[in-house]
Amino acid sequence: MRPFFLTLISALVLFAQKPEPAAVLKMAAKPASPEFQKNLEASFTPQQLEKGEASLAVGPDSLYAIKAAKPPQLFVDDQPAGAMKKAGAYYIGTAKIAPYTSHTYHYMIDGKRFGGRFDVIAFGPEAYEQAGVPQGKLSEKFTSNSKIYEGMASEYWVYVPAQYNAATPAPVMIWQDGQNYANRAANNRVLIQIDNLVHQKRIPAAIHIFIAPGKVGAKAMRSILYDTYTDKYSHYLLEEILAEVSSKWNLRKDGYSRAIAGESSGAICAFNAAWWRPEEFTRVYSRIGSYTSIQWKPGELDGGNIYPFAIRKMPKRNIRAFLSDGSEDIENNHGSWPLQNIQMANSLKLREYDFRFVFGTGAHSTAQGHAEIPIALPWIWRGYDPAKTSEEFVMDPAEKEKPYFRVKALNRN
Template sequence: MLRLLSIAFLISLMAGAPAAPAQSATPPAQTAHPARPTPPTRDPHTPGYVTAKELPDGTIPPASVDGNFIIGPTHTPAPEMSVQPGVPQGTVSEFVMQSTDSKLYPGIAREPGTFGTPDPNDPAKLIVTTSHPAPYTRRVEVYVPKQYVPGTAAPFIVGTDGPDHALFTALDNLIAEHKVPVMIAISVSNGSGDAQGSERGLEYDTMSGRYAEFVEKEVLPLVEAKYHVKLTSDPDGRATMGGSSGGSCALIMAWYHPEWYHRVLTYSGTYVNQQWPYNPQTPHGAWEFHEHLIPNSPVKPLRLWMEVGDRDLFNPNVMRDNMHDWVVANERMAQMLAARGYHYQFVFARNAGHVDHAVRQQTLPEALEYLWQGYPIAAAKQ
């Protein structure tokens, strides 16, 4: 019991909430993570889904237009996703971060083969008793374009679940084509695991500013010091991106710290009820974005590009809380963003699964070009 109390106290501190007592004297038995059911293929013209423009197969939306679009079923890679002859190549470097060096994420892990049990009084709450302190290491890869002028303040994009060499290749080509600014890219690996009770879940699914603060205070200073670059402090020159929980994390970073980030790119964003530990201020995790936060908050200076696949995830856990359908979550996001007047582009991809590789190969260059609309291309902001 003392061990459980100490774990609960540690996790509550990392989540920014007061320590909570153990759930019961005899915790519920943990269950093995159930196999994910095969997702149904969703029709983008389903009643309640956003009205979207269906594009001819093999085409993608223009990078200058807001709104909702349907693409597929064919997903041919964009030419910018391959190394092109004569295009300047940026340098890619890597360093490793240790959990022992982090003040914000000392590290947790969920025991292998376990998941959690729904609270019998509230299926939207998951009880996890097998999470405990644990060390981790993470890789950080940094892309610096050939065109970067040392000493200038560069715009940049932070990506989750790094390394991301496809992003670096796309940036080589897009920068050479003058479709995006000369920018640095920073791909940060997660601290391991997935979902509730894991380090990755704690980092990416927690509805707070903590992960953005980790990047700001513990990652970016290392990038600047190790590679002798200067990163802009202008939030209009800072972007985040990711897929799945890394995608919802990208929006969480900008939502809680819009003074740092204005641009967000997500594939199959986990805008569902995945947060753990439970937080009564956002009881439904990232589902709160479209349920309460976006509709009930002043409009933030954010620009978003989002994608979801027609075979994206559907209720892949034991909670059965009606808040674990990735397609519905992203459709609701598009509805709320439109209602509140945000600049966003939403792509519904036919013949596509979760963070679909073929869709990413087809759309990432256009997504990046859309993301950086309005930012000066010729020169970095100082």
């Protein structure tokens, strides 16, 4: 019996180390209580509490904690968030934050800015399990051995909605960096959100393919696959991945019924597939896209940095695209992620593409993208009609009336 009790005790200790965020938020109503302080310390590392980087959120309810000798001033999205309360050696603050996006916070101590983060996620209700919603099924892990990328092995998973009927071909959505989503318990809550959106009939019951970037031996191929301005990856998807998946599930073969998504380099990869093969991929979801010069080799190979100009100068493609980024995204020798995403949006607008651009305050983080799924997926799938195999995407008339995106020097004199 001893091993059983040891296992039980270990499980209880593990549970005590990571209390449910909702429970911690509820206990925050009594910050002086020893129970709350114990759970606060179990929720964060000492370093997070000391550096002012301890926060959590459940839907629109958020909590911030810091170990400080005197009361700090909390700012959420650069706005004062009210007085903080004493909780033993800590100060805590709470705030209501808008759902479907990410938020920033920081503290002011002795007139100086301190701590904070750019990636507090405010999920909408679609990100939480709901009664009566059937769950899709995640497949086993498959391995694809490529001939197009000679010697490359890639892992992928297939998520099949509960509403899938093998007698009827299903639409398809492909996600790059798919290893991050093939886990229902992951904090991105992608699978939960897909189930809820399908159940609410806000998106079609598509089969989702989550592909991890491949390797040739020990060589990681991610940037070569994702950041290169060629049509090679689209051939890989069509001739290898989709061919394999369609041998097991009944898939639609029209580009009207295919969407493709990714973040960072995976986002430019998604746009790449639609750009080169718009008859095969028409719906794009791009998050913190790396439309920069990562794979640019001057005089030899174009990189994703040319996209804003290619869109303006080359023939218009039949693509619908949802793009999102944040003002604190990367700035390095490859380029400026925020400025390139703004350039992408303005180029798409200039050529009257059917696009939407959401620009938040986040860094190079997945937070905003995870939160906005209930906005982005219904937008790219809007109007989907299974009786159709094509549609000419046109710019929303409301977008035509809006100005171009402009940049102001907000953090400099």
